[in-house]
Amino acid sequence: MNGKNIYITENFVRHTLGEDSTGHDWYHIERVRKNALYIAEKEQRGDLFIIEMAALLHDIPDEKLNASKEAGEKKLSDFLQDLEIQEAAITRISEIIYSISFKGGKNTKLLSPEAEIVQDADRLDAIGAVGIARAFAYGGKKGQAIYDPGLETRNEMTEEEYRHGKSSSINHFYEKLLKLKERLNTDTAINMAKERHQFMEEYLQQFYKEWNGQA
Ligand code: ADP
Ligand code: NI
Incomplete structure (x- = not known):
């Protein structure tokens, strides 16, 4: 059944x-x-x-x-x-x-064990190599920039700006992706997130290096 x-x-x-x-x-x-x-x-x-x-x-x-x-x-x-x-x-x-x-961290409702697990699984798919690919795919579809140096990349956008798409895909890392590892429920997901988070940090370093024309 x-x-x-x-x-x-x-x-x-x-x-x-x-x-x-x-x-x-x-x-x-x-x-x-x-x-x-x-x-x-x-x-x-x-x-x-x-x-x-x-x-x-x-x-x-x-x-x-x-x-x-x-x-x-x-x-x-x-x-x-x-x-x-x-x-x-x-x-x-x-x-x-x-x-x-x-959305985000505004979830104050107590989750069931099943909900904790499904939420972790969904969040894991937003980080790491796959998460990076999804962010650029989403950004491309919305017509937003890959990166906009004029944008504050330190998480200072208002909800209003966010909703009106004043973002870039790189900015999305700071708005959401880099915060997700602190928002997981289970130890298993926290462990799985470590490598994915580290990979995103390294990705950003390499991105800025290439953006700035360093060899
Ligand atoms: P969820 O699947 O958790 O509901 P969303 O629907 O918000 O997530 O987003 C789907 C995918 O698009 C996720 O991988 C997310 O990181 C990405 N995404 C959402 N908003 C943006 C954005 N402004 N810029 C780039 N990527 C985004
Ligand atoms: Ni999903």
């Missing part, structure tokens, strides 16, 4: 997100699922079915990928209602998805 539901969900997500190129494509979902299941196994906690379902569906209601917030929420709930799973499981899966989607 669980296997069948995972299979149906995987096809639904593949079909729904397949065309997206802003960093929420199917391969992002696959990496989040893999990371989430790995963390759960290492940590020996969380319900694996709930974790896998939430990981697969976590971007489905994203406002950016839907006509409106309500349309996204409806897409998720319509899909879950059609599955042959218990109402309690639907509630748990939906709660995870909505509790992890709080």
Whole structure:
């Protein structure tokens, strides 16, 4: 039963997100699922079915990928209602998805063990080599600069400026990517983040070196 539901969900997500190129494509979902299941196994906690379902569906209601917030929420709930799973499981899966989607560090809600794991898996995919690729892909799609030396790169943008796209992809490292390692929940993810974080620091050093024309 669980296997069948995972299979149906995987096809639904593949079909729904397949065309997206802003960093929420199917391969992002696959990496989040893999990371989430790995963390759960290492940590020996969380319900694996709930974790896998939430990981697969976590971007489905994203406002950016839907006509409106309500349309996204409806897409998720319509899909879950059609599955042959218990109402309690639907509630748990939906709660995870909505509790992890709080932006930045403003998440004061207590997360369930499953939500902690899926959130960590999603955040890990925003850092390291893959995270760097996603940031430039997103920036390209939005038409923002790779780097703008005129922009303060030290995290001093207001929400307003951020939302109006006064950013560059390099600036996004300071706004978000370099902060993520401090915002992880599980020891396993904290360990996985170390190498990825270090890689981003080295990447930035090399970037500035080349930008400034040093050999
Ligand atoms: P999440 O998947 O956590 O909801 P977002 O939807 O905010 O993340 O972003 C999707 C991807 O695009 C992430 O890898 C994120 O780092 C990147 N991204 C978001 N905003 C920007 C930005 N202003 N500049 C560059 N990359 C961004
Ligand atoms: Ni995601």
